[in-house]
Amino acid sequence: xxxIIFSAIWGIVMMFSGVFIKSKAVPKYLAIxxxxxxxxxxGIELNSGASFFSLDVHExxxxxxxxxxxxxxxxxxxxxxxLLSGSDVEKVGPHVGEYFALIxxxxxxxxxVATFNTLLLLFIGIEILSIPLYILTGSDKRNLRSNExxxxxxxxxxxxxxxxxxxxxxxxxxxPNASFFINNIQLGTGKMLVMIAVGMVMLLVAMSFKVSAxxxxxxxxxxxxxxxxxxxxxxxxxVKVAGFFAFVRLFENAFGSVQxxxxxxxxxxxxxxxxxxxxxxxxxxSVKRMLAYSSIAQAGFMLLALFALNQQAxxxxxxxxxxxxxxxxxxxxxxxxxxxxxxxxxxxxxxxQPVLALTATVFLLSLTGIPLTAGFQSKFYMLxxxxxxxxxxxxxxxxxxxxxxxxxxxxxxxxxMYFKEASQDIVHTTEISTSFKITLVLVAILIIVLGVYPxxxxxxxxx
Amino acid sequence: MLGTxxxxxxxxxxxxxxxxILCFFIKKxxxxxxxxILASLGTLAVSVMSLFYSSPKxxxxxxxxxxxxxxxxxxxxxxxxGTGRILTLLTAxxxxxxxxxxxxxxxxxxxAFYGLMLLTQAGLMGVFCSxxxxxxxxxxxxxxxxxxxxxxxxxxxxxxxxxxxFFVYTFTGSLLMLIGIxxxxxxxxxxxxxDGTHVLHSFALNAFYNANLNASEQNWLFWLFFVxxxxxxxxxxxxxxxxxxxxxxxxxxxxxxxxxxVKMGLFGVIRWLIPVFPLATIHFSHLVMILSIAGIIYxxxxxxxxxNLKKLVAYSSIAHIGLMCxSLFAMNEMSVQGxxxxxxxxxxxxxxxxxVVEMVERQTGIKSISQLGGIASKAPVLTIMLVIIAxxxxxxxxxxxxxxxFLMFSGLYRFNAWYAAFAGLGIILAAVYTxxxxxKIFYGDVNTITSSVKDIAWNEKLILGIIVCxxxxxxxxxxxxxELTKSAVENLVGKMN
Numbered sequence: 001x002x003x004i005i006f007s008a009i010w011g012i013v014m015m016f017s018g019v020f021i022k023s024k025a026v027p028k029y030l031a032i033x034x035x036x037x038x039x040x041x042x043g044i045e046l047n048s049g050a051s052f053f054s055l056d057v058h059e060x061x062x063x064x065x066x067x068x069x070x071x072x073x074x075x076x077x078x079x080x081x082x083l084l085s086g087s088d089v090e091k092v093g094p095h096v097g098e099y100f101a102l103i104x105x106x107x108x109x110x111x112x113v114a115t116f117n118t119l120l121l122l123f124i125g126i127e128i129l130s131i132p133l134y135i136l137t138g139s140d141k142r143n144l145r146s147n148e149x150x151x152x153x154x155x156x157x158x159x160x161x162x163x164x165x166x167x168x169x170x171x172x173x174x175x176p177n178a179s180f181f182i183n184n185i186q187l188g189t190g191k192m193l194v195m196i197a198v199g200m201v202m203l204l205v206a207m208s209f210k211v212s213a214x215x216x217x218x219x220x221x222x223x224x225x226x227x228x229x230x231x232x233x234x235x236x237x238x239v240k241v242a243g244f245f246a247f248v249r250l251f252e253n254a255f256g257s258v259q260x261x262x263x264x265x266x267x268x269x270x271x272x273x274x275x276x277x278x279x280x281x282x283x284x285x286s287v288k289r290m291l292a293y294s295s296i297a298q299a300g301f302m303l304l305a306l307f308a309l310n311q312q313a314x315x316x317x318x319x320x321x322x323x324x325x326x327x328x329x330x331x332x333x334x335x336x337x338x339x340x341x342x343x344x345x346x347x348x349x350x351x352x353q354p355v356l357a358l359t360a361t362v363f364l365l366s367l368t369g370i371p372l373t374a375g376f377q378s379k380f381y382m383l384x385x386x387x388x389x390x391x392x393x394x395x396x397x398x399x400x401x402x403x404x405x406x407x408x409x410x411x412x413x414x415x416x417m418y419f420k421e422a423s424q425d426i427v428h429t430t431e432i433s434t435s436f437k438i439t440l441v442l443v444a445i446l447i448i449v450l451g452v453y454p455x456x457x458x459x460x461x462x463x
Numbered sequence: 464m465l466g467t468x469x470x471x472x473x474x475x476x477x478x479x480x481x482x483x484i485l486c487f488f489i490k491k492x493x494x495x496x497x498x499x500i501l502a503s504l505g506t507l508a509v510s511v512m513s514l515f516y517s518s519p520k521x522x523x524x525x526x527x528x529x530x531x532x533x534x535x536x537x538x539x540x541x542x543x544x545g546t547g548r549i550l551t552l553l554t555a556x557x558x559x560x561x562x563x564x565x566x567x568x569x570x571x572x573x574x575a576f577y578g579l580m581l582l583t584q585a586g587l588m589g590v591f592c593s594x595x596x597x598x599x600x601x602x603x604x605x606x607x608x609x610x611x612x613x614x615x616x617x618x619x620x621x622x623x624x625x626x627x628x629f630f631v632y633t634f635t636g637s638l639l640m641l642i643g644i645x646x647x648x649x650x651x652x653x654x655x656x657x658d659g660t661h662v663l664h665s666f667a668l669n670a671f672y673n674a675n676l677n678a679s680e681q682n683w684l685f686w687l688f689f690v691x692x693x694x695x696x697x698x699x700x701x702x703x704x705x706x707x708x709x710x711x712x713x714x715x716x717x718x719x720x721x722x723x724x725v726k727m728g729l730f731g732v733i734r735w736l737i738p739v740f741p742l743a744t745i746h747f748s749h750l751v752m753i754l755s756i757a758g759i760i761y762x763x764x765x766x767x768x769x770x771n772l773k774k775l776v777a778y779s780s781i782a783h784i785g786l787m788c789x790s791l792f793a794m795n796e797m798s799v800q801g802x803x804x805x806x807x808x809x810x811x812x813x814x815x816x817x818x819v820v821e822m823v824e825r826q827t828g829i830k831s832i833s834q835l836g837g838i839a840s841k842a843p844v845l846t847i848m849l850v851i852i853a854x855x856x857x858x859x860x861x862x863x864x865x866x867x868x869f870l871m872f873s874g875l876y877r878f879n880a881w882y883a884a885f886a887g888l889g890i891i892l893a894a895v896y897t898x899x900x901x902x903k904i905f906y907g908d909v910n911t912i913t914s915s916v917k918d919i920a921w922n923e924k925l926i927l928g929i930i931v932c933x934x935x936x937x938x939x940x941x942x943x944x945x946e947l948t949k950s951a952v953e954n955l956v957g958k959m960n
Contacts, residue, residue, distance in 0.1 A: 370608060371601040380641070387645045400638035407634055411627060419615045419623050455534065 001051040001063055002041035003071045003111040010034040011104035018097020028086040031100040035082060038107070039075040046072060059181070062117040069318055070114045070245050073457065074238050077325040078107060081234055083439050084333035088230040088430070092139050099139060099231075102132035106239060113246035118180040119168045122250060126164065126210065129242065130157050133235055137227040149226025156219040160209035167202025170195050182254040192258060200255055204265060207250065210243040213303060214272035217296050221280075224292035232288065233332035236295040241321035244302050248317055252309050259309060260391075266307045267392050274300035274402040281409045288341050290409055291331065294367065297406055298324050301382055304399060307392075308385035315458045316381025322457055323366060323374035323450060330363040330443050333436075339427035346413055348422025355437045357417040362444040364410040366451070369403055374450035379403065470527040471513035472541040472592035475551055476585050478506050479558075483581030492573040496566055499577040503558035503584065510555035513543060514947065532597065536654040536662035536670075541592040545951025546733050549803055549944065550591040550726055553810045556933075557722050558584050564818045564926045565715040568825065570617055576715075579609040583719060590727050596644045596666040599735065600637070606724065607633055610716060617713040625711040629704045636691035636701075643687035647739065650674045671739050672958070678742045685743035688736045689751070696728030696784045698751075699758025709777035710830075714821035717773070721780050722814040726806050729784070732791055733802075733951075738958045745959070748792040752878075755789035756885050758782070763892035767899070772823065772830045775900060776816050779856065782889050783809050789886055790871035796956050798874020803948040804941055805867030808855070808934075812864060815852040815930040819845065822923060823904065826916050832900060837909030842918040846905045848927040853901055855934045857893045863937035 013034065017027050045051055046068040090096050109129030116122045134157065138150025172178065174195030175186050185196060192200070205216060212220040224232045255262060277297030284290035302320055305313040334356050338345055350357035366375035386396045450456060482502030489495045516524045526542035543551065558580070570576040586609065589602030607630070614626040644666075651674045654665030664670075676684065694701045709717050737744045762781035769775040787805055790798040822845065823838065824830055839846040855862035858869075868890070876883035919927070937944060 365608075371604045380645075383642060384645050384649070387642065388649055396642050397639070400642060401635065404631060404635040404638055407631060408627075411630070415615065415623055415627070418612070454532070458534070 001053060001055070001057075001061065001115075002045045003038055003068075003075065004061075004108055004115070005053055006038045006041050007034075007104045007107040007111060010038065011101045011108065014097050014101035014104055016097075018095060018101070021097070024090050024096055025087075027096045027100050028082065028090065031086065031103070032079065032082050034104065035075060035079045035107075039072065039079065042068060042071050042075060060118045060121055061112075061115045063115050066314060066318075067114045067249075069457070070242075070321065071111050073318060073322045073325075074107070074110050074114070074242060077238050077322065077329060078103070078234075080326060080439075080443055081238070081329045084329060084436070084443070085230050085233055085336060088333075088336050091430075092228045092230060093141070095139075099136065102136055103234065105132045106234075110238065110242040113242055114249075116246070116249075117182060117253075119171065119182060119254075120180045122182075122246060123161075123164060123168060125246065126243075127161065129239060130161070130210075133231075133239060136231040136235070137223060139231065140228045143226075143228075145226040146228060149223045152219055152226075153223045156209070160206045160216070163202050163209075164206030167199040167206060170199030170202065172199075174199060182250060185254050187255065187258050192261065197261075200262065201265070203250065204262070207243065207247040208269060211240060211247055211299050211302075212296055213269050213299055214276040214296065215269075217273070217276065220296055221289055221292045224295070225286070225289050229288060229332060229336050232292070233329055233336070236292065236332075237325035237328045240295060240299070241302070241325055244299070244305070245317065245321065248306050248309070248314070251306060252314075256309060263307065263391060266303060267395055270300055270303040270307060270395065271398055273297070273303060274399060278402045278405045278409075282405065284409070285343060286341050287335055287338075287343055287346070287413065290343075291328065291335070294406070294409065295328065297402065298367070300402065301379060301399060304382040304386045304395075307395065308382075308389040310385055310388055312381055312388055313385035316378060316385050319374065319381055319450070319454055319457055320378035323378040323447065326443055326447055326450075327363040327366040327373075327375060330440060330447075331360055331367070333440065334360045334363075337428045337430060337432055339429055343412055343416050345426070346416040347420040347426075349417040349426060352422070352426050353432060355441065356432065359440040359444040360417065361414050362447055364414055366447050368407050368410045372448060372451045374447045374454070377451055377454040470523070470541070471509060471516070471525055472543055472547075472551075472588070473527055474509045475506055475513075475555065475588045476541065476592065478502055478509065479581040479588065480585035483578045483585060486574050486578035486581060489574050492569065495574045495577045496562070499581060500559060500562045500566070502581060503555070503562055506584070506588075507555040507559055510552050514548065514552065517543075517548060517947065526594075530656065530658075533656060533660060534662060535597070536648075536651075536665040536667070537595055537597045538656075538667070539598060540594040540667065541589070541598070542594045543592060544954075545948040546730060546803065547591045549807050549948050550723075550730055551588055553726065553807050554584060554587050554591065554723050557719070557810060557814055560814055560818075560926050560929065561715050561718045561722075563922050564718075564814075564821070566922055567920060568715075568821075570713070572616075576613065576617060579613050580715065580719070582609040583613070587723055587727070591730060594668045596648065596668070596671055596735070598666075600641060600644055603640075603727065603731075604634075604637055606727065607637075610720065610724070613716045614708065614712040617716070619711040621707075622711045625704075625707045629708040632694050632701070632704045633691075636694040639687045640691035643684050646680075646684060646687075647671055647674050647676065650676055650680075668734070671735070674739065676740070678746070681740040681743035682746060685736070685740045685747060688731070688740070689747075692728040692731040692736060693788075694728070695731070696725055696788060697781065698728075698755055698785060698788050699761055699781070700754070702758065702762070702781050705781060706774045706777040709780075710771060710773045714817055714824070718814045718817045721777070721817065722810040725780065725784055726810060729787055729791065729802065729806055732788070733799075733955060737791070737794070738955060741959055744792065744794070748794065751792045752789045752882055755785040755792075756882055756889075758785035759789070759886055759889040760892070763889050763896065766896040767892060769896070770832050772820055772832050772835075772900070772904070775832070775896060776813070776820060779893060779896065780809075780813055782893060783813075783856075786868070786871060786886055786889060789882065790874055793874045793878035793882075794956060794959050795874050795877055796952055797870050797877065799952045799955060800945060800948065801867050801870030801872075801874055803952060804937075804944055805864065805871060807944060808863040808867050808937060811930055811933050811937075812852055812855045815848075815927060815934075816856060818923065818926060818930075819849045819852065822919060823916075827912050829912055832903050834910070835904045835913055836907035837905075838913050838916050839905040840909060841913060841916040844924060845919045845927075848919075848931060849905065850901060851931050851934060852927075853897045855938070857897050858890060861935065861938045863934045863941070865938060866941040
C-alpha cells in the first residue's frame, strides 16, 4: 500500500522536477532519494503491518509479508539500478525527469501486481507497468531501431492485453456470483467449466507474453535490443520478475487447486522457453542480444516455480528475483560503458579494467549458477521445488542440461575478458568513475553474500 | 587451543584459502612463491599432525559443526575419517611438491597463478572433509572454478576450447549430481539441531545413508551420482575430455588434476555413492566393472601407439583409475583396501612422472616421443629417477604401487576371476608402453634436439628424491597407510553386507 501510493506520488514529483530543475544531474539524486524513501515506507509496512494510508480497499489488495518482501526486493534492485546506471539515463535524451518519472510509475505497477487480489487490479497493474515501458523503449527517438522496438512492443503488448481482458471476461462470466476476486473463481471438483478453462488459458497466454516465455517470446529480442540499453536493463530485470511474481500469485491463488489440469501446459512452455532461450543465445555475437535471449532462458528456470507451486517455489522465486535482477543489472551496467557491444569488444577487458572484468565475472558466474553466488541458491531452490512437486521428474533433468548449455554463452564473455588479447584499446562511452567501480564491487559482494547466506532474503518468511 | 578454536579439517581448508587470497595482493613473484610454498608446507604439517590424533577419543579435534543454511537441514560440518585422512594427506603432500617443482618456471601474473592454485587446494580439502551433502557439492564445484581459470589462462595453444570442454563435462555431471542430492535430501528423515530446531529433511551424511529409498529409486539415482564421479575420474566412456586437458594445461595444474583431482571421483564413489545406494551398487557393479576394465584395455592400447608424451601419461592414468574403479565395485575388504592405498600411490607416482615430463618438455620444447632420444647420457640423475618412478607406475615389487595393485587384484580375483584376468592385461600393456617410452626418450642416440639437455637442478633433485623415497618406503612398509584406512574400509564393506 505504501509502495503503491508513494511511487505514484514520487513519479509526479519527478515529472515536475523536469520542468522546474534545469540541471541534468539533480533528477538522478532526487530519484535515488525517492527510492530510498519508498523502500523505508515499504519496510515499515513489512515490519509492523502499518500503512500510512488507511484506505478501505475492500480486500482488493493483499499485503502479506510475502508480497511486501517482493516489493522490497524490487525496490532494492531499482536502487542498485539507479546507483549503477542512473547517470546513463541522463544520456538518453533531454527529458531526464520524465524518464525517472516513468520508472516510478512502473514501480507503482510493480507494487500493484505484487499485491492484487482481484483480476481487475491485476489488469490495471499490468497496464500501469507496461505503458511507461512502451515510452521508455522509444525514448531514443532519433534512433530508428528504438522506434521500431517501441512500436512492436506496443502492438504486441496491446494484443496480449486484449487477450488478457478477454480471459478475465470469460472467468467473470463463468463465476456464478459475478466477482473478480481471484480466490472466488468457481473451479468445481471435476473438470473445469469450459468458460473458466478458456479464460484461464487466455490468462496463461497473456502472462506468458509478459514474462516472454516461449512461444510468446518473439517480441523480446527485438525490443530488448532496440531499446536504449539502460532501459533494457530495467525492463529485463525488475519488470520481468514482477511479471513472474504476478503470474505465480495469480495461478497459485486462482487456479492452484486444479493444478494437475494445467500443469502439463506449464511443462510444455517451460521446455520450449529453456530450449529457445538457451540454444539461440549460443549463436549471438552481440552481448546485448545474447542477454535478451539469456533473459528468456532464465525465465524458463523461473517457470519451474509455477510448475511446482509449493513453499520452496515461493521462496525460490523471491531469491531468483533478487539474484537474477542484481546480476543482470550489473552486467548491463558494464555493457553500457562499452562502445562495442559484440563479444569481441570485451577482449582484453581484464587488463584494462580489472575491476569491471572481475565484477562482470561474478555476475556471469551467478547467472550460470556456480555455488557461492546468489544464482546458485536460486537455481537450487527452483530445482528443489520441482523435485519436491514429484510430477514430470524429467523436466528437472532437462532444466539442468540447459543450465549447462547456458555456461557456454556466459563463459564466452569471461573468456574474451580474461584469456584473449585486445586488438586495440577498448573505448568506453563514458569515464569509468571510482564510485561506479565501488558500487559494482558492492553489488558483487552482495551477490556472494546472498549465495552464502540466503536467509537474508528468505528469512523474512519465517518471522 | 586445538579442538576448541580450530580443528584439523578447518585448518586444512582455511590455511590454503587465506594464503590463496593473500597471494592475489602480493606483487613480487618471489614473495608469492615463498608464501605459496610456506602455506602448503603448513598445510602438510597440519595434515601430518592430524594422523597422530586419529583415534576416536580425539573426535573434537577432527570434527566440527557450524550452523549454516540451518532451515534447510544443512550445516557446515567437516570431519575426517580414514578415507578423508589419506586423501587430505595426499593433497597436502602434493601441493608443496608441485610448488617446488615448478619454482623455476616463471608464470605471467604469478600472484594470480599461485593464488588460484591455493584456492584449488582449499576446494579439494573441502571435498575430502565435508560431511554434509550441500557443503560437499559446494566444494566440489569450487575446486573446479580456479582450475578452469588456471588452465584457460596459462595453458597451451588450444587451451580455451579444451578447458571449456573439460568445464562443461564436469559442470554437467555435477548438476546431475545436484538433482540426485536434492532427491535423496527430500527422502531423508527430519534433523534436530543442538539448539532444538526441527527441520523436515537433512543434508547430513548419516541421514543420506539412512534415506528412505527403494530399489528402483536407487537404480536411477545411482546414475545421476555416478555420471558426475565417472566424468571426474574419468571412467570409459566419459574420459574424452581428459587427454586433451592434460595436454593443454600448464604442467603444474596437470599434476593437480591427475594427482589429486581425479581422486575426487573415487572419493565420491566411496563416501557418497556406494553407502547411499547399496542396492543399486550391487545391481550395477558388473556393468561398472566391465566399463572400467574396457577402459583399462582401451586406454592402454592407445597409450602404446601414442606419440605425444603428455597424452601417453594421460592415457596411462585412465588405465590406472579404471583399475581402481573396478576394484572399488568388487566390494570386498581386500580390493577396497587396495584402492585406498593405490589412490595415494597413484597420486605420488603420477606427479613424479609429470615432473619428468615437464623437465623434458621445458628443455627441448618437444612433446613428441619419436623426436626425442638419448637423454640418459645427458641427464643421468633424471633418468635414474624416472626409471624408478616408471617402474612404480607399472607396479614392480618393492615399489608402492605393488602393494596397492596386489591387494586390488586379489580382491578382483575373489569377485570374478575373468575380470581379474582382463584387468591384468592392463599391467602387461602398461609395461609395454612405459618401457617403450623410457627406451625411446632416454636411450638411443642423442639428436640435435636433445643435445642441449642439462641434468636436473637442486629443487628437482630434492622433489624427485622425496618421491622416490615415498615410493620405496610405502613399497616396503605400507602398513601405516593400511592401518589408517582400515576402519573406513571395514565400515564401507560392512555397510554392503
